[in-house]
Amino acid sequence: MPQIDESTRVREAISLDRPWVTVVWDDPVNLMSYVAYVFRSYFGVxxxxxxxxxxxxxxxxxxxxxxxxxxxxxxxxxxxHGYGLWATLDRAEE
Known part of the structure; x- marks a missing residue:
């Protein structure tokens, strides 16, 4: 069985704790006012x-x-996506 050094375990633990993010991307379809409306109504900002x-x-x-x-x-x-916005999921940057 291969040996796993302690630094690998630490990196893996940090990686597992790293949160995820929702990214909304620009598109040529939706009006800026609509995008702001979606953020207000869905996220409550x-x-x-x-x-x-x-x-x-x-x-x-x-x-x-x-x-x-x-x-x-x-x-x-x-x-x-239900609101017609282009969004993706990603890991948060370290």
Whole structure:
């Protein structure tokens, strides 16, 4: 049986603890006002926060709109698809 050194175990433990994120991507279809509306209505953020996230999507091509466990982020991605937004799931950056 191969030996696993302690540094490998530590990296694996850190990797397992790293949260997931929901990323919303820019698209040529949805109006900026609609994207802000989705963020307000689904995530319950303030109008100012929805505007900030929407501008991030518009100007940077993407925005991280939620962080948490994988199952919750999968639900958020599915919900964003239901609203017609392009969203994906990813691991949070270290």
């Amino acid at each position: 303030t109008a100012a926060e929805a505007e900030r996230l929407m501008l991030q999507v518009h100007n940077n091509g993407r925005a991280i709109v939620a962080t948490g466990d994988r199952e919750s982020m999968e639900r958020h991605v599915e919900a964003m």
